Amino acid sequence: MCGFAGWIDWEEDLTRQREIIERMGAAVSHRGPDEGGIWLSPQAAFAHRRLIVLDPEGGKQPFTQKLDGRIWVIVYNGEIYNLPELRQELRSLGFSFQTRSDVEAVLLAYLAWGTKCVSKLNGIFAFAVWDEKERTLFLARDRLGIKPLFFSRRGSAFLFASEIKALLVHPAVPPEVDELGLAEIFVLGPGRTPGCAVFRHVEELKPGHWLTFSPQGIQVQRYWRLESRPHKENTSRTAAELRSLLEDCVRRQLISEVPLGSLLSGGLDSSAVTFFAATALREKGETLASFAVDYRENTRYFSPDQFQPQYDTPWATEVASLLQTRHRTVVIDPEELGQALLPALKARDLPGMADVDSSLLLLAREVKKEVTVVLSGEGADEIFGGYPWFRRAEDLSSSCFPWIRHSSWRQSFLSPELQKLLHPQEYLAQRYAEALAEVPRLPGEEAHAARLREISYLSIFHFMPVLLERKDRMAMAAGLEARVPFCDHRLVEYVWNIPWEMKFWGGKEKGILRLALKGILPDSVLQRRKSPYPKTHHPAYTRFVKTAVLRLLEDPQSPLLPLVNREKLRELALTGGVGVDTPWFGQLMTGPQLLAYFLQVDLWLRHYRVILV
Known part of the structure; x- marks a missing residue:
């Protein structure tokens, strides 16, 4: 597993922007605590952080492939579970392997089948491939979205990363949130509409989709969907x-x-x-x-x-x-x-x-x-x-x-x-x-x-x-x-x-x-009944969130206060939410959980310095 970030730009010379791409990579360093790498060319910059699971030496990234004078670069996060079959099929097409890593197999799959490569992969993945000669970027995400991938188009820059925080590091992506983002937070939260990343200038590549970016523009296409048909087995x-x-x-x-x-x-x-x-x-x-x-x-x-x-x-x-x-x-x-x-x-x-x-x-x-x-x-x-x-x-x-x-x-x-x-x-x-x-x-x-x-x-x-x-x-x-x-x-x-x-x-x-x-x-x-991920019922946790919410309600600098009904929230906090239970998001949301959610919203507004527009 890993984290990555990238920047494609038709106007900037990205060989002079190492500091920014390094900071974007550092923002997802927790996803890859074992090692990191940077790759730069005038129009493309990649940062990668690696968690070593397979082939410590051969799986280093960004991974490059040189063939017939052309260069391809990949940054990848995931695991391919049909790797033996994939390697065998690629060998039958004349490809050879220099490593045991799945990142090499994914890149060669792209060279073999282009955008159709994703249909050959069984696994969890998000990756980006850059074709230096054709100036084309290919992004893809696994069918059910187990691995994350976000992107932002800002002027001449196209930015992408495993997590939103890496995009917000870039000076062209301000942490702006409009009413659409607020609706996602307060109406659907903690869920989100697929593709919506809450921040104004950030999008999520939906599960089961790929994207290409080139001088001709952006193309996004869905490559997988469920099909309904009669089931014939007893x-x-x-x-x-x-x-x-x-x-x-x-x-x-x-x-x-x-x-x-x-x-x-x-x-x-x-x-x-x-x-x-x-x-x-x-x-x-x-x-x-x-x-x-x-x-x-x-x-x-x-x-x-x-x-x-x-x-x-x-x-x-x-x-x-x-x-x-x-x-x-x-x-x-x-x-x-x-x-x-x-x-x-x-x-x-x-x-x-x-x-x-x-x-x-x-x-x-x-x-x-x-x-x-x-x-x-x-x-x-x-x-x-x-x-x-x-x-x-x-x-x-x-x-x-x-x-x-x-x-x-x-x-x-x-x-x-x-x-x-x-x-x-x-x-x-x-x-x-x-x-x-x-x-x-x-x-x-x-x-x-x-x-x-x-x-x-x-x-x-x-x-x-x-x-x-x-x-x-x-x-x-x-x-x-x-x-x-x-x-x-x-x-x-x-x-x-x-x-x-x-x-x-x-x-x-x-x-x-x-x-x-x-x-x-x-x-x-x-025969056991369904039971969700357990939560605590300890009064010490209730006291913690109660005290924290009451404290923020007294803080005139709290960015949450203009967004909430203060008296109603105070009333809930004074009781600690005890006795308040309502079905929400697949389980019984207790009063302490609701208090904790508003507390997280306040922390989010502060920590990310959210700008409401």
Whole structure:
């Protein structure tokens, strides 16, 4: 895994701009703490930061290829899981390899197939290739957007980077945010509209898209989308295919020359990934490391609810014992959780999921002490229909994103002026209508199944990106690479068309996945209800965010104050938000979480010196 930044310019001599490109690269140094590199020519400049996972010597970047007097340069972030097959196919075309690295294979794939190279890649990736002779830049991002990529066009300059912070380092990209960006923060946040990067002059290359930039201009094209078609296999055959496919996805993602582990909550998804990973490593005489998260005194304060019905730790310990992993539970202190809200914000560049982000960041820091790569269970709930909104009548009949419920209550904390500017309900309705228009329909599908297809598409392409962004940013902020086998595009494509009565086999959410895993996981795990990433219920965390919000409400320099209903926010802070629970973003958002979100917005406005325009 890595981070990179680049600058193409038709008017500047970039050989004289080393200092700026170095600073852009330094801004993403956390993504690649092991080594860095710079490449300069008059019209192109690249910076790369590397986290070494494969081929320490051969994978150095920026990586250059000279052929017939021409020069190509690549900066790349990712892992290619079909690397052996890709190398074999390229050899059959006459290419030879000087390294074991996947970066060389990706560059040669571009030389072989041009923009169509992305369809040959199975993996997680974002990369840029520069053709020095043709003065053409090619950018590409993996199908589901597991690896990030942002860009900005400013005058004669075209800038790109793994994270927004690297673009904001450039003097041509001011940290300006207009009403569109504010709507993303206050109406959709912590989610974002795909392609929208909140900052005024920054765009996100959408998942499954490529971009070219040359003197002729910019071209952006989508290269991957889901296709709806009838599913012809019966239940038993489908379960067998799923089991085989998931095992292959996990085994492919074990490629590593550094220590590797898994994140294990004891739920269905993480247990499945851990089982296949532990089995594969055991065949080589190795033991998988597994990691779980807990909070100080959580047994004392944990309170089950409809979104988090069970306490994870006993389940994770049981599964780890069964699978004979080298298991560790990382226990987080609630005050430390609050103090990590700013580092988590800086890792994400935008206000996020508050303590859920900071918890993952703290977990990643501890995991990094033992391994450099982890596998995780993200994606299963979105592609198999594991969330409550796939079955709840009010969500199925709703005309809004199902994870954003009671949005008017949350928006009541905004100032009247901001509400008038943003028109929150209209903005939400517009974004929802745009999202529905993207859904690939199946002709002749009956109404209920068609509605579930809509919910599934929204979950995969508008909810899952929030979790994938969270996982990538928090892990990479700790120099840790996170892989997500359930997001292998082959698995996503296959599950997409499984009929809903089969997905809900046995009358349970993710029923077909439970059936596929029968016999390899204990029945207790197979029947366990969905439980999201755990959060703390400790009063010390509530006191932390309560005190912090009350302090900022008394600070006349706070940039948040003109944007919020101060009295309403003060009223919530005085109680610590105790007793306030509302469904928001896939789980029950407590009062302390809402306070923490507004606290992160204030920190974001200050730290990034946001200019409201």
